[in-house]
Amino acid sequence: MLDSLWEPLGYAFMQRALVAALLASVACAVVGTFVILRGMAFMGEAIGHSSLAGMAVAYFLGGNVFWGALAWAVPASLGITFISRRAKLRLDTAIGIIFAGGFALGIILMSQVNNYTADLFGLLFGNVLAASWGEAALTGGMALGVLAAVAAFYKELLFTAYDADMAAASGIPVRLVQYFLPVLVAVTTVVALKTVGIVLVLALLVTPPATATLLARRLPGIMAASVAVAVVSVVAGLYLSFYADLPTGPSIVMVATGFFLLALLFSPSKGVWRRLQRSPPTETAAAGSGADR
Amino acid sequence: MIPSIKTSRPARIWPGAIQAIAAGALLAALVLLAACRTEAGAPSAGRMAVVTSNVILADFARQVGGDRVAVTSLIPPGVDLHSFQTTPQDSVTISRARVIITNGMGLDDFLLPVLDAAKQPGAVHVAASAGLENLQEEPAADAHATEDDHQAEAPHFWLDPLLAVHYVERIRDGLVQADPSGAATYQANADRYLQQLRDLDREIAQTLEQVPPAHRHLVTYHNAFGYFARRYGWQTSSFLEATGGDVTPTQISAVMGQLRAQGIPAVFAEPQFRSDVLEQAARDAGVPVGIVYTDVLDATVPTYIDLMRYNAKSLVQYLK
Amino acid sequence: MLDTAKLTGGHAIPTPDDGSPPVLEVRGLWAGYDHTPALQEINFQVAQGDIVGVIGPNGSGKSTLLKAILGLMPPWRGEVLLLGHAAASQQRRIGYMPQMERVDWDFPVTVDDVALMGRYARRGLLRRTTREDREAASAALDRVGMLPLRHRLIGELSGGQRRRALLARALANNPVLLLLDEPMAGLDATAQHQLLDIIADLQASGTTIVLCTHDLSCVSSCCVKALCLNRRQVAFGPPDAVLNETVLNETFGTHLLLVHGDGNAYAYGHHTHPDADHPHQTAASDGTEPSPRRK
Numbered sequence: 001m002l003d004s005l006w007e008p009l010g011y012a013f014m015q016r017a018l019v020a021a022l023l024a025s026v027a028c029a030v031v032g033t034f035v036i037l038r039g040m041a042f043m044g045e046a047i048g049h050s051s052l053a054g055m056a057v058a059y060f061l062g063g064n065v066f067w068g069a070l071a072w073a074v075p076a077s078l079g080i081t082f083i084s085r086r087a088k089l090r091l092d093t094a095i096g097i098i099f100a101g102g103f104a105l106g107i108i109l110m111s112q113v114n115n116y117t118a119d120l121f122g123l124l125f126g127n128v129l130a131a132s133w134g135e136a137a138l139t140g141g142m143a144l145g146v147l148a149a150v151a152a153f154y155k156e157l158l159f160t161a162y163d164a165d166m167a168a169a170s171g172i173p174v175r176l177v178q179y180f181l182p183v184l185v186a187v188t189t190v191v192a193l194k195t196v197g198i199v200l201v202l203a204l205l206v207t208p209p210a211t212a213t214l215l216a217r218r219l220p221g222i223m224a225a226s227v228a229v230a231v232v233s234v235v236a237g238l239y240l241s242f243y244a245d246l247p248t249g250p251s252i253v254m255v256a257t258g259f260f261l262l263a264l265l266f267s268p269s270k271g272v273w274r275r276l277q278r279s280p281p282t283e284t285a286a287a288g289s290g291a292d293r
Numbered sequence: 294m295i296p297s298i299k300t301s302r303p304a305r306i307w308p309g310a311i312q313a314i315a316a317g318a319l320l321a322a323l324v325l326l327a328a329c330r331t332e333a334g335a336p337s338a339g340r341m342a343v344v345t346s347n348v349i350l351a352d353f354a355r356q357v358g359g360d361r362v363a364v365t366s367l368i369p370p371g372v373d374l375h376s377f378q379t380t381p382q383d384s385v386t387i388s389r390a391r392v393i394i395t396n397g398m399g400l401d402d403f404l405l406p407v408l409d410a411a412k413q414p415g416a417v418h419v420a421a422s423a424g425l426e427n428l429q430e431e432p433a434a435d436a437h438a439t440e441d442d443h444q445a446e447a448p449h450f451w452l453d454p455l456l457a458v459h460y461v462e463r464i465r466d467g468l469v470q471a472d473p474s475g476a477a478t479y480q481a482n483a484d485r486y487l488q489q490l491r492d493l494d495r496e497i498a499q500t501l502e503q504v505p506p507a508h509r510h511l512v513t514y515h516n517a518f519g520y521f522a523r524r525y526g527w528q529t530s531s532f533l534e535a536t537g538g539d540v541t542p543t544q545i546s547a548v549m550g551q552l553r554a555q556g557i558p559a560v561f562a563e564p565q566f567r568s569d570v571l572e573q574a575a576r577d578a579g580v581p582v583g584i585v586y587t588d589v590l591d592a593t594v595p596t597y598i599d600l601m602r603y604n605a606k607s608l609v610q611y612l613k
Numbered sequence: 614m615l616d617t618a619k620l621t622g623g624h625a626i627p628t629p630d631d632g633s634p635p636v637l638e639v640r641g642l643w644a645g646y647d648h649t650p651a652l653q654e655i656n657f658q659v660a661q662g663d664i665v666g667v668i669g670p671n672g673s674g675k676s677t678l679l680k681a682i683l684g685l686m687p688p689w690r691g692e693v694l695l696l697g698h699a700a701a702s703q704q705r706r707i708g709y710m711p712q713m714e715r716v717d718w719d720f721p722v723t724v725d726d727v728a729l730m731g732r733y734a735r736r737g738l739l740r741r742t743t744r745e746d747r748e749a750a751s752a753a754l755d756r757v758g759m760l761p762l763r764h765r766l767i768g769e770l771s772g773g774q775r776r777r778a779l780l781a782r783a784l785a786n787n788p789v790l791l792l793l794d795e796p797m798a799g800l801d802a803t804a805q806h807q808l809l810d811i812i813a814d815l816q817a818s819g820t821t822i823v824l825c826t827h828d829l830s831c832v833s834s835c836c837v838k839a840l841c842l843n844r845r846q847v848a849f850g851p852p853d854a855v856l857n858e859t860v861l862n863e864t865f866g867t868h869l870l871l872v873h874g875d876g877n878a879y880a881y882g883h884h885t886h887p888d889a890d891h892p893h894q895t896a897a898s899d900g901t902e903p904s905p906r907r908k
Contacts, residue, residue, distance in 0.1 A: 011385065013381075013410045014381060037720060121403070122403045131410060156733075161720070162722060163730075165685065168685055169704060170730075170786070171704045172733060218722065219722060245380045247378040248380065
């Protein structure tokens with residue numbers, strides 16, 4: 001039993017995969033908490049998909065697709081925020097435009113490249129097993145940068161996310177924070193691309209924090225629980241992938257999804273199971289008029 | 294690893310959270326145990342582990358290596374490489390191999406990062422197509438309006454048996470380099486197999502004689518038959534360039550024009566590739582859809598030589 | 614057409630004897646969204662310890678006025694002075710309680726967290742809150758009677774408790790001026806009385822308060838001054854002098870029946886809004902306020 005726990009880590013490629021996936025998923029878990037509270041999930045999805053354009057350009061020029069994705073994602077996130085502020089469009093409309101436009105551009109560029117389908121698949125689904133130590137270090141560096149940024153501006157991010165008007169009224173540079181958070185989301189998305197690829201990046205960004213909101217009450221607790229869920233999902237997902245001979249990224253996502261379903265059933269505060277147990281509805285009614293969603 | 298993670302439990306989580314996470318971990322552990330099957334691809338005693346990207350290359354490696362090698366194809370038989378995602382077990386297989394054989398020329402380059410990440414330091418990497426002259430693609434159809442600034446690189450050399458000879462020679466050299474003590478065996482096996490390939494070439498040329506010259510035009514979804522056609526003096530048309538891309542309206546209308554103008558009696562699909570575009574075009578032109586194989590082996594065509602024979606017979610059957 | 618100058622002039626603007634500037638002075642203020650003015654030519658002064666009730670229909674510019682005072686909206690013309698300085702530079706000395714509808718009640722923060730936010734601006738970027746901040750937040754919670762509920766999530770509170778939690782945040786920074794946007798809207802009588810008691814306490818301790826409301830009775834009972842707004846300043850002065858039928862008709866844009874009783878004025882009637890709500894104000898408070906009542 002112990003042997004089978006250690007065996008996968010005897011391989012260098014599994015060590016690198018573990019390091020890269022852990023760091024990426026922890027960054028996602030923390031930034032994702034703000035993403036789900038601000039309803040920015042679609043933005044993460046859009047940034048991931050539209051990054052295909054930047055990756056394709058990098059691929060075309062023979063550069064590292066990571067930098068290509070980053071060079072696209074950060075301006076795209078700023079663009080989404082800018083368009084929605086200036087053009088008086090709803091945020092989801094602005095996101096949709098950038099999402100589809102960037103993805104289409106990426107596909108057109110990739111279709112000019114040799115062996116289109118396999119390469120496109122590689123970008124869409126990522127492969128953490130192919131991570132070199134250099135890439136793992138890059139992923140780790142970016143992830144630590146994201147975490148440091150959240151730690152440094154925690155109270156500004158919290159206040160602005162909670163009540164932007166009030167934050168502005170008390171002198172917090174709200175406009176700056178409102179551009180900063182999407183940039184954080186963009187960097188985090190790019191960091192996670194290597195692990196799970198464009199298509200599944202949203203799962204790392206959303207599923208652990210969503211699970212955490214079912215388990216913890218206050219924001220710091222939710223972040224901690226989100227990180228815990230992400231870490232356990234990555235480790236369990238890697239082992240599942242190793243022993244069941246399954247693709248790695250999707251395995252991690254499936255484990256995280258499993259945790260979410262468990263939390264949905266057994267959450268101490270909001271779980272279906274708990275709700276069934278206290279069948280008399282009077283107790284829930286006392287929670288307050290506006291408490292219901 | 295896992296226990297150390299559990300100690301970093303956050304302070305403000307509700308007690309039930311820990312139960313939920315523990316329950317999840319338990320579930321994951323059960324899945325793991327259930328999944329703890331015997332591992333595939335463990336090298337048989339005494340044999341040299343060889344890993345190839347696809348089954349065609351695996352067939353060549355087995356022909357040359359014989360009993361001295363244990364060959365694994367990363368892309369399993371019957372699976373198209375385009376829809377292939379690697380797993381950690383694939384990387385384990387790679388890490389055990391002393392010889393790694395790929396086609397190169399863009400076909401399986403997407404595997405290179407995975408190979409590089411997992412291979413052992415002394416492993417010999419053979420790119421089977423290295424040194425072959427790249428086919429400059431002729432326009433697939435008259436109205437070849439799409440691009441192109443980039444030089445098309447067609448990787449499907451093996452569909453010409455005489456170019457497959459080059460593959461086998463390179464594979465032989467790779468095996469000898471990794472396992473010098475087996476050099477004599479590899480040399481003998483290779484010589485025997487190379488002779489079979491040269492015989493195969495003559496046999497196919499003969500078989501294809503049955504197709505009237507006006508019908509020697511192979512219409513496929515994806516242009517994999519450039520080297521084959523050059524060898525036997527055929528024409529090809531396809532909806533997709535050899536190097537991929539996406540189907541464009543120009544290509545479809547060009548191929549349809551050829552079908553009608555030349556009265557080509559059939560089009561051909563690859564068994565692993567369902568193509569709505571091809572089937573619709575065949576329906577529109579009122580011609581049947583035959584089968585040709587490119588990089589997949591199955592029960593019908595268990596070896597490369599069977600594949601080539603099957604293709605030749607299929608062409609004769611539909612185009613005669 | 615009413616002569617506002619005469620109305621305000623009738624009650625001489627109280628200037629403190631010591632010559633120090635009023636807590637709040639609004640001079641010739643114009644402000645708006647895009648190219649639509651939401652406020653035109655607003656002039657009034659608030660002395661220390663006063664409670665000013667800003668009254669007007671939806672879209673009359675009440676919230677805009679508060680935002681302009683907070684410096685969230687740059688004035689097109691005119692100026693807003695807090696103790697003689699431009700108010701925009703004095704944001705930290707102003708406490709603000711937003712409308713209930715503008716707050717995300719599902720956000721995972723506790724009453725404590727919310728009160729502590731009132732201190733965030735005091736600590737710059739990259740600085741954590743200190744023990745002093747936490748003590749100030751606790752004191753503010755104590756003033757509004759929310760200390761026992763400090764560990765509750767805001768989503769678990771009743772309407773009155775939510776209001777008091779936000780009030781604690783506004784008080785945590787010991788502001789010289791408190792701005793309350795619709796503090797009474799949607800509260801039952803008990804909760805209203807609780808809140809009015811707190812406001813009276815604050816006034817007694819010298820806090821200056823400007824509050825927006827639909828509730829005429831609230832203005833006439835607890836405010837020292839009433840400011841009647843309908844994009845422009847219809848009237849400003851003590852409630853008894855200002856809240857007459859002519860002013861109210863002009864403020865609310867239609868006919869109201871005034872009933873005097875218990876020293877309070879109640880207005881009944883129907884009115885149509887002369888204009889739609891401005892784009893940043895929700896209409897969710899419609900129908901929740903006790904008066905003026907619509908039919």
